[in-house]
Amino acid sequence: MNPLDPSQIQLNEDGRLKHFLTTEGLSKEILTEILDTADSFIGTQSRSVKTVPLLRGKTVVNLFFENSTRTRSTFELAAKRLSANILNLDIARSATSKGETLMDTLWNLESMYSDMFIVRHADSGAAHFIAQHVTPNVAVINAGDGRHAHPTQAMLDMLTIRREKGSFENLTVAIVGDILHSRVARSQIYALNTLGAAEVRVIGPNTLLPQAIESLGATAYNNMEQGLKDVDVIIMLRLQKERMKNALLPSESEFYRLYGLTTEKLALAKPDAIVMHPGPINRGVEIESAVADGPQSVILKQVSNGIPMRMAVMAMAMGGQQSGQAPTSEPRKEEV
Protein backbone atom coordinates (compact mmCIF):
# COMPACT_ATOMS: atom_id res chain seq x y z
CA MET A 1 0.00 0.00 0.00
CA ASN A 2 1.39 3.35 -0.99
CA PRO A 3 0.56 5.94 1.69
CA LEU A 4 0.98 8.70 -0.87
CA ASP A 5 -1.79 7.25 -3.01
CA PRO A 6 -4.79 9.46 -2.21
CA SER A 7 -7.24 6.62 -2.67
CA GLN A 8 -5.43 4.59 0.00
CA ILE A 9 -5.12 7.29 2.64
CA GLN A 10 -8.87 7.92 2.36
CA LEU A 11 -9.89 4.56 3.79
CA ASN A 12 -9.29 3.00 7.20
CA GLU A 13 -8.25 -0.64 7.80
CA ASP A 14 -11.86 -1.76 7.43
CA GLY A 15 -12.15 -0.10 4.03
CA ARG A 16 -14.44 2.64 5.30
CA LEU A 17 -14.11 6.33 4.55
CA LYS A 18 -11.70 8.14 6.89
CA HIS A 19 -10.74 11.21 4.84
CA PHE A 20 -12.46 12.47 1.71
CA LEU A 21 -9.84 14.01 -0.54
CA THR A 22 -10.72 12.94 -4.06
CA THR A 23 -13.19 10.80 -5.96
CA GLU A 24 -10.24 9.22 -7.78
CA GLY A 25 -9.61 5.62 -6.86
CA LEU A 26 -12.69 5.17 -4.66
CA SER A 27 -14.80 2.15 -5.50
CA LYS A 28 -18.29 2.21 -6.95
CA GLU A 29 -19.49 0.73 -3.64
CA ILE A 30 -18.09 3.61 -1.57
CA LEU A 31 -19.40 6.27 -3.97
CA THR A 32 -22.82 4.61 -3.98
CA GLU A 33 -22.79 4.42 -0.18
CA ILE A 34 -22.06 8.17 -0.07
CA LEU A 35 -25.00 8.82 -2.44
CA ASP A 36 -27.35 6.53 -0.47
CA THR A 37 -26.41 8.16 2.83
CA ALA A 38 -26.91 11.64 1.37
CA ASP A 39 -30.29 10.53 0.06
CA SER A 40 -31.41 9.56 3.53
CA PHE A 41 -30.21 12.89 4.95
CA ILE A 42 -32.44 14.66 2.41
CA GLY A 43 -35.39 13.27 4.38
CA THR A 44 -34.24 15.02 7.54
CA GLN A 45 -34.03 18.38 5.77
CA SER A 46 -37.78 18.80 5.33
CA ARG A 47 -38.59 18.24 9.02
CA SER A 48 -39.31 21.04 11.45
CA VAL A 49 -36.23 19.97 13.42
CA LYS A 50 -33.51 19.64 10.80
CA THR A 51 -30.70 18.55 13.10
CA VAL A 52 -29.77 14.99 14.00
CA PRO A 53 -27.56 14.24 17.03
CA LEU A 54 -24.96 12.18 15.16
CA LEU A 55 -21.93 14.43 15.70
CA ARG A 56 -22.95 15.90 19.02
CA GLY A 57 -19.91 17.16 20.89
CA LYS A 58 -17.59 16.90 17.88
CA THR A 59 -15.60 19.89 16.71
CA VAL A 60 -15.33 20.68 13.02
CA VAL A 61 -12.99 23.38 11.75
CA ASN A 62 -13.64 25.10 8.43
CA LEU A 63 -10.11 25.80 7.29
CA PHE A 64 -10.51 27.99 4.23
CA PHE A 65 -7.26 29.33 2.79
CA GLU A 66 -9.19 30.47 -0.27
CA ASN A 67 -12.44 32.37 -0.45
CA SER A 68 -15.72 30.58 -0.89
CA THR A 69 -19.23 31.48 0.16
CA ARG A 70 -21.40 28.60 -1.01
CA THR A 71 -19.09 25.72 -0.12
CA ARG A 72 -18.18 27.17 3.25
CA SER A 73 -21.74 27.96 4.25
CA THR A 74 -23.09 24.57 3.18
CA PHE A 75 -20.33 22.83 5.15
CA GLU A 76 -21.18 25.02 8.12
CA LEU A 77 -24.90 24.24 7.85
CA ALA A 78 -24.17 20.54 7.34
CA ALA A 79 -22.02 20.44 10.48
CA LYS A 80 -24.67 22.28 12.47
CA ARG A 81 -27.41 19.94 11.26
CA LEU A 82 -25.29 17.05 12.50
CA SER A 83 -25.09 18.81 15.89
CA ALA A 84 -21.32 19.37 15.65
CA ASN A 85 -19.64 22.51 16.87
CA ILE A 86 -18.10 24.41 14.00
CA LEU A 87 -15.31 26.91 13.94
CA ASN A 88 -14.86 29.06 10.84
CA LEU A 89 -11.31 30.17 10.30
CA ASP A 90 -10.61 32.90 7.84
CA ILE A 91 -6.98 32.05 7.26
CA ALA A 92 -6.30 35.08 5.12
CA ARG A 93 -6.82 37.18 8.24
CA SER A 94 -5.24 34.81 10.76
CA ALA A 95 -1.79 33.90 11.96
CA THR A 96 -0.60 32.40 8.65
CA SER A 97 -0.50 35.95 7.38
CA LYS A 98 1.75 36.71 10.34
CA GLY A 99 4.24 34.09 9.19
CA GLU A 100 2.96 30.96 10.98
CA THR A 101 3.56 27.80 8.93
CA LEU A 102 0.72 25.53 7.85
CA MET A 103 1.87 22.82 10.24
CA ASP A 104 1.99 25.22 13.17
CA THR A 105 -1.54 26.34 12.39
CA LEU A 106 -2.66 22.71 12.27
CA TRP A 107 -0.97 21.76 15.53
CA ASN A 108 -2.59 24.70 17.24
CA LEU A 109 -5.99 23.63 15.99
CA GLU A 110 -5.36 20.02 17.03
CA SER A 111 -4.49 21.31 20.50
CA MET A 112 -8.06 22.57 20.68
CA TYR A 113 -9.22 18.93 20.28
CA SER A 114 -10.63 19.27 16.79
CA ASP A 115 -12.19 16.20 15.19
CA MET A 116 -12.39 17.26 11.57
CA PHE A 117 -10.78 19.75 9.22
CA ILE A 118 -12.60 20.98 6.14
CA VAL A 119 -9.83 22.31 3.92
CA ARG A 120 -10.03 24.69 0.96
CA HIS A 121 -6.67 25.71 -0.48
CA ALA A 122 -5.36 27.24 -3.70
CA ASP A 123 -2.58 24.65 -3.96
CA SER A 124 -3.22 21.18 -5.39
CA GLY A 125 -2.51 18.51 -2.79
CA ALA A 126 -3.00 20.73 0.28
CA ALA A 127 -5.78 18.62 1.82
CA HIS A 128 -3.82 15.45 1.12
CA PHE A 129 -0.76 16.92 2.82
CA ILE A 130 -2.83 17.85 5.86
CA ALA A 131 -4.44 14.39 5.99
CA GLN A 132 -0.97 12.85 6.08
CA HIS A 133 0.13 15.00 8.99
CA VAL A 134 -2.87 15.28 11.28
CA THR A 135 -3.00 13.28 14.49
CA PRO A 136 -4.90 10.00 14.21
CA ASN A 137 -8.67 10.31 14.59
CA VAL A 138 -8.84 13.68 12.91
CA ALA A 139 -10.70 13.41 9.62
CA VAL A 140 -9.92 15.69 6.67
CA ILE A 141 -12.39 16.69 3.98
CA ASN A 142 -11.14 18.36 0.83
CA ALA A 143 -13.31 21.37 0.01
CA GLY A 144 -11.28 22.14 -3.11
CA ASP A 145 -7.51 22.12 -3.68
CA GLY A 146 -6.04 24.09 -6.57
CA ARG A 147 -6.88 22.48 -9.89
CA HIS A 148 -6.82 19.02 -8.38
CA ALA A 149 -10.11 17.95 -6.77
CA HIS A 150 -13.39 19.11 -5.26
CA PRO A 151 -14.93 15.79 -4.29
CA THR A 152 -17.96 16.98 -2.31
CA GLN A 153 -19.04 19.23 -5.19
CA ALA A 154 -18.65 16.34 -7.62
CA MET A 155 -20.66 14.06 -5.35
CA LEU A 156 -23.49 16.54 -4.84
CA ASP A 157 -23.60 16.77 -8.63
CA MET A 158 -23.76 12.96 -8.81
CA LEU A 159 -26.57 13.03 -6.25
CA THR A 160 -28.45 15.58 -8.35
CA ILE A 161 -27.97 13.51 -11.51
CA ARG A 162 -29.09 10.30 -9.81
CA ARG A 163 -32.17 11.97 -8.32
CA GLU A 164 -33.11 13.48 -11.70
CA LYS A 165 -32.19 10.56 -13.95
CA GLY A 166 -32.52 7.53 -11.68
CA SER A 167 -29.17 5.93 -12.50
CA PHE A 168 -25.93 6.51 -14.38
CA GLU A 169 -26.11 3.68 -16.90
CA ASN A 170 -26.94 4.87 -20.43
CA LEU A 171 -26.22 8.51 -19.52
CA THR A 172 -24.11 10.74 -21.73
CA VAL A 173 -22.75 13.67 -19.76
CA ALA A 174 -21.08 16.73 -21.26
CA ILE A 175 -18.88 19.02 -19.18
CA VAL A 176 -18.47 22.36 -20.93
CA GLY A 177 -16.04 25.24 -20.73
CA ASP A 178 -12.95 25.83 -18.65
CA ILE A 179 -11.94 22.24 -17.94
CA LEU A 180 -8.27 23.19 -17.59
CA HIS A 181 -8.70 25.10 -14.34
CA SER A 182 -11.56 23.01 -12.99
CA ARG A 183 -11.03 20.75 -10.00
CA VAL A 184 -14.76 20.10 -10.14
CA ALA A 185 -14.51 18.65 -13.66
CA ARG A 186 -11.70 16.29 -12.67
CA SER A 187 -13.62 14.99 -9.67
CA GLN A 188 -16.76 14.64 -11.78
CA ILE A 189 -15.02 12.68 -14.52
CA TYR A 190 -13.62 10.14 -12.03
CA ALA A 191 -16.96 9.81 -10.25
CA LEU A 192 -19.01 9.49 -13.46
CA ASN A 193 -16.75 6.78 -14.85
CA THR A 194 -16.70 4.86 -11.56
CA LEU A 195 -20.47 5.09 -11.24
CA GLY A 196 -20.89 3.69 -14.73
CA ALA A 197 -21.94 6.60 -16.95
CA ALA A 198 -22.07 5.49 -20.59
CA GLU A 199 -20.04 8.43 -21.92
CA VAL A 200 -18.33 11.50 -20.48
CA ARG A 201 -17.57 14.35 -22.89
CA VAL A 202 -15.60 17.51 -22.27
CA ILE A 203 -16.26 20.46 -24.55
CA GLY A 204 -14.08 23.54 -24.86
CA PRO A 205 -11.32 25.23 -26.83
CA ASN A 206 -8.01 23.36 -26.81
CA THR A 207 -6.49 26.11 -24.68
CA LEU A 208 -8.96 25.26 -21.89
CA LEU A 209 -8.75 21.47 -22.14
CA PRO A 210 -6.01 19.74 -20.13
CA GLN A 211 -3.56 17.59 -22.04
CA ALA A 212 -4.26 13.87 -21.95
CA ILE A 213 -7.87 14.45 -20.87
CA GLU A 214 -8.75 11.24 -22.71
CA SER A 215 -6.66 9.27 -20.22
CA LEU A 216 -9.07 10.38 -17.48
CA GLY A 217 -11.86 8.71 -19.40
CA ALA A 218 -13.46 11.62 -21.27
CA THR A 219 -13.92 12.32 -24.96
CA ALA A 220 -12.79 15.80 -26.00
CA TYR A 221 -14.83 18.03 -28.31
CA ASN A 222 -13.90 21.48 -29.57
CA ASN A 223 -17.23 21.94 -31.26
CA MET A 224 -20.17 22.69 -28.98
CA GLU A 225 -22.80 21.60 -31.53
CA GLN A 226 -21.19 18.18 -31.99
CA GLY A 227 -20.45 17.74 -28.29
CA LEU A 228 -23.96 18.51 -27.08
CA LYS A 229 -25.70 16.22 -29.55
CA ASP A 230 -28.06 13.83 -27.70
CA VAL A 231 -26.54 14.31 -24.24
CA ASP A 232 -28.59 13.67 -21.09
CA VAL A 233 -26.72 15.98 -18.74
CA ILE A 234 -24.93 19.28 -19.45
CA ILE A 235 -22.58 20.58 -16.79
CA MET A 236 -21.47 24.15 -17.45
CA LEU A 237 -18.34 25.43 -15.73
CA ARG A 238 -17.42 28.92 -14.71
CA LEU A 239 -14.67 30.65 -16.66
CA GLN A 240 -11.97 30.95 -13.99
CA LYS A 241 -10.48 34.22 -15.13
CA GLU A 242 -8.61 34.66 -11.84
CA ARG A 243 -6.57 31.54 -12.60
CA MET A 244 -5.76 32.45 -16.20
CA LYS A 245 -2.25 33.78 -16.41
CA ASN A 246 -1.90 33.74 -20.19
CA ALA A 247 -4.13 34.75 -23.06
CA LEU A 248 -6.13 31.51 -23.26
CA LEU A 249 -9.18 33.17 -24.75
CA PRO A 250 -9.66 35.73 -27.50
CA SER A 251 -12.46 37.42 -25.52
CA GLU A 252 -15.44 36.69 -23.31
CA SER A 253 -17.88 37.47 -26.09
CA GLU A 254 -16.04 35.14 -28.42
CA PHE A 255 -16.19 32.41 -25.76
CA TYR A 256 -19.90 32.97 -25.26
CA ARG A 257 -20.53 32.82 -29.00
CA LEU A 258 -18.73 29.48 -29.26
CA TYR A 259 -19.31 27.78 -25.90
CA GLY A 260 -22.02 29.71 -24.07
CA LEU A 261 -25.11 27.59 -23.39
CA THR A 262 -28.00 29.28 -25.14
CA THR A 263 -31.55 28.05 -25.73
CA GLU A 264 -30.60 27.17 -29.33
CA LYS A 265 -27.59 25.08 -28.29
CA LEU A 266 -29.54 23.40 -25.50
CA ALA A 267 -32.01 22.17 -28.14
CA LEU A 268 -29.24 19.92 -29.54
CA ALA A 269 -29.25 17.84 -26.35
CA LYS A 270 -31.98 15.32 -25.54
CA PRO A 271 -35.33 17.01 -24.86
CA ASP A 272 -35.21 15.93 -21.20
CA ALA A 273 -31.57 16.91 -20.69
CA ILE A 274 -30.78 18.67 -17.43
CA VAL A 275 -28.52 21.72 -17.12
CA MET A 276 -26.12 21.96 -14.20
CA HIS A 277 -23.55 24.48 -12.98
CA PRO A 278 -21.46 24.31 -9.79
CA GLY A 279 -21.74 28.09 -9.40
CA PRO A 280 -21.14 30.90 -9.16
CA ILE A 281 -22.67 31.40 -12.59
CA ASN A 282 -21.63 34.16 -14.95
CA ARG A 283 -24.74 35.03 -16.92
CA GLY A 284 -23.93 35.92 -20.49
CA VAL A 285 -20.38 34.51 -20.19
CA GLU A 286 -20.95 30.77 -20.10
CA ILE A 287 -24.72 30.50 -19.79
CA GLU A 288 -27.74 32.43 -21.03
CA SER A 289 -30.12 33.64 -18.32
CA ALA A 290 -33.07 31.98 -20.03
CA VAL A 291 -31.28 28.63 -19.71
CA ALA A 292 -29.98 29.16 -16.17
CA ASP A 293 -33.50 30.03 -14.99
CA GLY A 294 -35.27 27.69 -17.41
CA PRO A 295 -37.22 24.48 -16.80
CA GLN A 296 -34.27 22.20 -17.58
CA SER A 297 -31.98 23.92 -15.08
CA VAL A 298 -31.30 22.09 -11.80
CA ILE A 299 -28.70 24.60 -10.61
CA LEU A 300 -30.52 25.51 -7.40
CA LYS A 301 -31.27 21.85 -6.66
CA GLN A 302 -27.52 21.32 -6.72
CA VAL A 303 -27.16 23.93 -3.99
CA SER A 304 -29.87 22.25 -1.88
CA ASN A 305 -28.24 18.85 -2.36
CA GLY A 306 -24.95 20.29 -1.14
CA ILE A 307 -26.09 20.17 2.48
CA PRO A 308 -27.19 16.50 2.71
CA MET A 309 -24.16 15.47 0.65
CA ARG A 310 -21.80 17.22 3.05
CA MET A 311 -23.68 15.78 6.02
CA ALA A 312 -23.21 12.30 4.54
CA VAL A 313 -19.49 12.66 3.96
CA MET A 314 -18.87 14.20 7.39
CA ALA A 315 -20.91 11.51 9.16
CA MET A 316 -19.23 8.69 7.26
CA ALA A 317 -15.71 10.03 7.86
CA MET A 318 -16.31 10.64 11.56
CA GLY A 319 -18.25 7.46 12.32
CA GLY A 320 -16.50 4.72 14.25
CA GLN A 321 -13.65 6.95 15.27
CA GLN A 322 -12.45 8.09 18.64
CA SER A 323 -12.47 11.80 19.34
CA GLY A 324 -9.64 13.95 18.08
CA GLN A 325 -6.62 14.20 20.31
CA ALA A 326 -4.31 17.03 21.10
CA PRO A 327 -0.80 16.47 19.82
CA THR A 328 1.58 14.91 22.33
CA SER A 329 4.52 16.83 23.69
CA GLU A 330 6.89 14.33 22.10
CA PRO A 331 8.71 15.62 19.06
CA ARG A 332 7.13 14.81 15.75
CA LYS A 333 8.79 12.41 13.38
CA GLU A 334 7.70 14.11 10.22
CA GLU A 335 9.89 16.61 8.52
CA VAL A 336 7.89 19.73 7.96
Next chain:
Amino acid sequence: MTLPQPSTLIDNMVADINQRFPILDDNIVMVGIHTGGAWIANQLFSKLNLSTELGLLDISFYRDDFSQSGLHPKVKSSELPDIEGKTIILVDDVIMSGRTIRAAMNELFDYGRPEKIILACLLDVGHRELPIQADIIGQVIDRPADQRIKLSGPEPLTLSTVILNK
Protein backbone atom coordinates in the same frame (compact mmCIF):
# COMPACT_ATOMS: atom_id res chain seq x y z
CA MET B 1 -35.85 -24.54 22.89
CA THR B 2 -37.99 -23.98 19.82
CA LEU B 3 -38.88 -20.44 18.96
CA PRO B 4 -42.51 -19.39 18.56
CA GLN B 5 -44.21 -18.63 15.25
CA PRO B 6 -44.22 -14.87 14.65
CA SER B 7 -47.76 -15.05 13.21
CA THR B 8 -49.15 -16.42 16.50
CA LEU B 9 -47.38 -13.70 18.46
CA ILE B 10 -48.68 -11.03 16.12
CA ASP B 11 -52.24 -12.27 16.69
CA ASN B 12 -51.64 -11.98 20.45
CA MET B 13 -50.39 -8.43 19.97
CA VAL B 14 -53.41 -7.50 17.86
CA ALA B 15 -55.70 -8.76 20.64
CA ASP B 16 -53.75 -6.76 23.23
CA ILE B 17 -53.90 -3.58 21.17
CA ASN B 18 -57.63 -4.01 20.57
CA GLN B 19 -58.18 -4.45 24.27
CA ARG B 20 -56.15 -1.35 25.10
CA PHE B 21 -57.72 0.79 22.38
CA PRO B 22 -61.35 -0.27 21.79
CA ILE B 23 -61.64 2.55 19.25
CA LEU B 24 -58.76 2.90 16.81
CA ASP B 25 -59.36 6.46 15.57
CA ASP B 26 -57.15 8.77 13.53
CA ASN B 27 -55.42 9.89 16.70
CA ILE B 28 -53.41 6.67 16.67
CA VAL B 29 -50.31 6.38 14.51
CA MET B 30 -48.29 3.19 14.15
CA VAL B 31 -44.54 3.51 13.60
CA GLY B 32 -42.26 0.56 12.82
CA ILE B 33 -38.52 0.59 13.44
CA HIS B 34 -36.49 -0.44 10.38
CA THR B 35 -36.15 -3.30 9.50
CA GLY B 36 -37.69 -6.03 11.68
CA GLY B 37 -39.98 -3.65 13.52
CA ALA B 38 -41.27 -2.33 10.21
CA TRP B 39 -42.21 -5.86 9.08
CA ILE B 40 -44.11 -6.48 12.32
CA ALA B 41 -45.76 -3.05 12.10
CA ASN B 42 -46.86 -3.81 8.54
CA GLN B 43 -48.72 -6.93 9.66
CA LEU B 44 -50.21 -5.31 12.77
CA PHE B 45 -51.26 -2.34 10.68
CA SER B 46 -53.25 -4.38 8.16
CA LYS B 47 -54.79 -6.64 10.83
CA LEU B 48 -55.88 -3.64 12.89
CA ASN B 49 -57.26 -1.73 9.90
CA LEU B 50 -55.72 1.53 11.04
CA SER B 51 -56.94 4.64 9.23
CA THR B 52 -53.74 6.66 9.60
CA GLU B 53 -50.61 6.29 7.49
CA LEU B 54 -48.01 3.76 8.70
CA GLY B 55 -44.72 5.37 9.75
CA LEU B 56 -41.18 4.05 9.24
CA LEU B 57 -38.29 4.98 11.48
CA ASP B 58 -34.61 4.35 10.67
CA ILE B 59 -32.73 5.29 13.82
CA SER B 60 -29.22 5.19 12.29
CA PHE B 61 -28.74 8.94 12.76
CA TYR B 62 -29.69 8.61 16.44
CA ARG B 63 -27.70 5.58 17.58
CA ASP B 64 -25.55 5.93 20.69
CA ASP B 65 -22.83 3.63 19.33
CA PHE B 66 -22.02 5.86 16.33
CA SER B 67 -18.54 6.64 17.73
CA GLN B 68 -17.77 2.90 18.04
CA SER B 69 -19.50 1.46 15.00
CA GLY B 70 -19.90 4.33 12.56
CA LEU B 71 -22.81 4.89 10.28
CA HIS B 72 -24.75 1.94 8.93
CA PRO B 73 -24.01 1.75 5.20
CA LYS B 74 -27.66 1.27 4.25
CA VAL B 75 -29.54 4.01 6.05
CA LYS B 76 -33.15 4.41 4.95
CA SER B 77 -35.06 7.65 5.18
CA SER B 78 -37.51 7.81 8.04
CA GLU B 79 -41.02 8.47 6.76
CA LEU B 80 -43.53 9.65 9.29
CA PRO B 81 -47.02 11.11 9.06
CA ASP B 82 -47.86 14.04 11.31
CA ILE B 83 -47.30 12.86 14.89
CA GLU B 84 -48.02 16.11 16.73
CA GLY B 85 -50.42 15.36 19.60
CA LYS B 86 -50.95 11.75 18.45
CA THR B 87 -50.76 8.46 20.33
CA ILE B 88 -47.95 6.48 18.78
CA ILE B 89 -47.71 2.71 18.79
CA LEU B 90 -43.98 2.20 18.34
CA VAL B 91 -43.18 -1.29 17.03
CA ASP B 92 -39.94 -3.26 17.16
CA ASP B 93 -39.15 -6.95 16.71
CA VAL B 94 -36.93 -7.76 19.71
CA ILE B 95 -36.37 -5.60 22.79
CA MET B 96 -33.11 -6.24 24.62
CA SER B 97 -30.88 -3.40 25.87
CA GLY B 98 -33.52 -0.73 25.23
CA ARG B 99 -31.04 1.46 23.35
CA THR B 100 -32.85 1.20 20.04
CA ILE B 101 -36.06 2.42 21.68
CA ARG B 102 -34.25 5.32 23.34
CA ALA B 103 -32.83 6.35 19.94
CA ALA B 104 -36.27 5.93 18.33
CA MET B 105 -37.94 8.16 20.91
CA ASN B 106 -35.27 10.82 20.47
CA GLU B 107 -35.92 10.79 16.73
CA LEU B 108 -39.72 10.87 17.14
CA PHE B 109 -39.47 14.08 19.15
CA ASP B 110 -37.61 15.74 16.27
CA TYR B 111 -40.76 15.24 14.20
CA GLY B 112 -43.15 16.63 16.76
CA ARG B 113 -44.55 16.19 20.25
CA PRO B 114 -46.69 13.07 20.48
CA GLU B 115 -49.27 12.90 23.24
CA LYS B 116 -48.28 9.38 24.20
CA ILE B 117 -45.97 6.60 23.03
CA ILE B 118 -46.88 2.92 23.51
CA LEU B 119 -44.19 0.33 22.86
CA ALA B 120 -45.09 -2.96 21.17
CA CYS B 121 -42.46 -5.69 20.69
CA LEU B 122 -42.70 -9.18 19.25
CA LEU B 123 -40.20 -10.58 21.77
CA ASP B 124 -38.74 -9.39 25.06
CA VAL B 125 -35.45 -11.20 25.71
CA GLY B 126 -34.43 -9.34 28.87
CA HIS B 127 -30.88 -8.00 29.44
CA ARG B 128 -32.11 -4.42 29.67
CA GLU B 129 -29.49 -1.66 29.98
CA LEU B 130 -31.96 1.21 30.24
CA PRO B 131 -35.19 1.69 32.20
CA ILE B 132 -37.41 1.09 29.16
CA GLN B 133 -40.22 -1.53 29.08
CA ALA B 134 -42.62 -2.62 26.37
CA ASP B 135 -46.38 -2.19 26.90
CA ILE B 136 -47.41 -4.87 24.45
CA ILE B 137 -45.28 -8.01 24.16
CA GLY B 138 -45.78 -11.04 21.91
CA GLN B 139 -43.78 -13.26 24.25
CA VAL B 140 -41.07 -13.02 26.92
CA ILE B 141 -38.14 -15.36 26.31
CA ASP B 142 -35.12 -15.95 28.55
CA ARG B 143 -31.90 -16.07 26.61
CA PRO B 144 -28.21 -16.12 27.59
CA ALA B 145 -26.49 -12.79 26.92
CA ASP B 146 -24.38 -14.23 24.09
CA GLN B 147 -27.43 -15.25 22.09
CA ARG B 148 -29.47 -13.06 19.82
CA ILE B 149 -32.80 -13.81 18.25
CA LYS B 150 -32.99 -12.77 14.65
CA LEU B 151 -36.16 -12.09 12.72
CA SER B 152 -36.02 -12.84 8.98
CA GLY B 153 -38.63 -11.56 6.59
CA PRO B 154 -40.68 -9.93 5.37
CA GLU B 155 -42.36 -13.01 3.85
CA PRO B 156 -42.49 -15.34 5.68
CA LEU B 157 -41.48 -14.01 9.09
CA THR B 158 -39.28 -16.52 10.90
CA LEU B 159 -37.27 -16.44 14.11
CA SER B 160 -33.83 -17.98 14.54
CA THR B 161 -31.09 -18.00 17.16
CA VAL B 162 -27.69 -16.46 16.49
CA ILE B 163 -24.78 -17.22 18.83
CA LEU B 164 -22.35 -14.31 19.11
CA ASN B 165 -18.69 -15.02 18.57
CA LYS B 166 -16.62 -14.00 21.54
